[in-house]
Amino acid sequence: MKxxxxxxxxxFEILYSRYRIPVHSYLSxxxxxxxxxxxxxxxxxxxxxxxxxxNSTFKYESKVKTWIWTIAKNTLHDYWxxxxxxxxxxxxxxxxxxxxxxxxxxxxxxxxxxxLSKVTKQQLDACIxxxxxxxxxxxxxxxxxxxxxxxxxxxxxxxVGAIKSTLFRCKEKLTACFKRGGHL
Amino acid sequence: xxxxxxxxxxxxxxxxxxxxxxxxKKILAFSSQYFKKEEKSFFALWKLTGAFxxxxxxxxxxxxxxxxxxxxxxxxxxxxxxxxxxxxxIELMADASxxxxxxxxxxxxxx
Numbered sequence: 001m002k003x004x005x006x007x008x009x010x011x012f013e014i015l016y017s018r019y020r021i022p023v024h025s026y027l028s029x030x031x032x033x034x035x036x037x038x039x040x041x042x043x044x045x046x047x048x049x050x051x052x053x054x055n056s057t058f059k060y061e062s063k064v065k066t067w068i069w070t071i072a073k074n075t076l077h078d079y080w081x082x083x084x085x086x087x088x089x090x091x092x093x094x095x096x097x098x099x100x101x102x103x104x105x106x107x108x109x110x111x112x113x114x115x116l117s118k119v120t121k122q123q124l125d126a127c128i129x130x131x132x133x134x135x136x137x138x139x140x141x142x143x144x145x146x147x148x149x150x151x152x153x154x155x156x157x158x159x160v161g162a163i164k165s166t167l168f169r170c171k172e173k174l175t176a177c178f179k180r181g182g183h184l
Numbered sequence: 185x186x187x188x189x190x191x192x193x194x195x196x197x198x199x200x201x202x203x204x205x206x207x208x209k210k211i212l213a214f215s216s217q218y219f220k221k222e223e224k225s226f227f228a229l230w231k232l233t234g235a236f237x238x239x240x241x242x243x244x245x246x247x248x249x250x251x252x253x254x255x256x257x258x259x260x261x262x263x264x265x266x267x268x269x270x271x272x273x274i275e276l277m278a279d280a281s282x283x284x285x286x287x288x289x290x291x292x293x294x295x
Contacts, residue, residue, distance in 0.1 A: 009219040013212060020203050028201040041207045048211045052218050116194060124198055143196035171191050 026144040047072045069145045127177035
């Protein structure tokens with residue numbers, strides 16, 4: 001980070017290569033729109049442009065990854081505020097860009113794995129979209145950011161206990177949804 | 185049932201998406217341009233500061249040299265000659281210049 005603050009572009013490229021996929025996956029999991037791909041790419045660009053231009057505001061009071069995820073989260077929330085995404089969410093819940101029934105390859109080391117291996121992308125997307133937005137955000141922060149529950153708690157304002165119980169409840173909801181075949 | 189971590193690792197793997205090469209290029213092009221510009225402005229500021237410091241140093245050296253070449257008395261003589269007229273010695277000399285030969289003879293002890 002010190003190198004980035006000293007205008008070292010190579011240092012930024014290393015940072016970008018480290019976070020490009022997790023941040024894109026996080027945004028992608030939380031943006032529901034007919035033009036989700038375009039919007040996610042725009043939000044990704046906005047996030048990293050803020051990382052570049054606001055690098056001097058990083059004061060080493062937190063970890064770099066916490067700072068980056070804070071920027072990504074705020075960028076997403078700004079987008080949510082800028083559009084009436086709740087309307088589009090309800091419309092898009094009926095829409096799936098993936099029409100294929102491609103099966104995910106999963107390690108078949110148990111009956112549970114066998115069950116999950118039969119979950120299609122369409123079912124997975126539909127089940128994830130079924131989760132309430134605040135819970136979905138916690139799930140995607142948990143799975144993509146590599147932040148601890150304590151760090152997610154600081155980022156979202158929810159208690160560590162609430163985060164743990166949210167993750168547990170979401171797992172139950174998703175599993176139940178998979179068993180229903182992804183039907184809403 | 186899988187543990188939370190294994191379950192969510194599976195979800196993470198399945199929901200992982202990658203930015204397009206266009207997005208990558210745009211972001212990296214922006215960073216390259218931004219940091220180059222910042223570097224330039226940093227050096228420009230550094231050069232400006234350096235030039236200012238150099239000018240200040242030259243002016244200071246010139247002033248010091250100028251002051252050291254001025255004699256303390258010369259400033260007094262050139263700037264306040266009228267004050268000197270009030271010095272007792274000068275007054276005495278001025279008076280002495282008006283003494284007659286007889287006065288001088290008396291001063292020199294000639295009777």
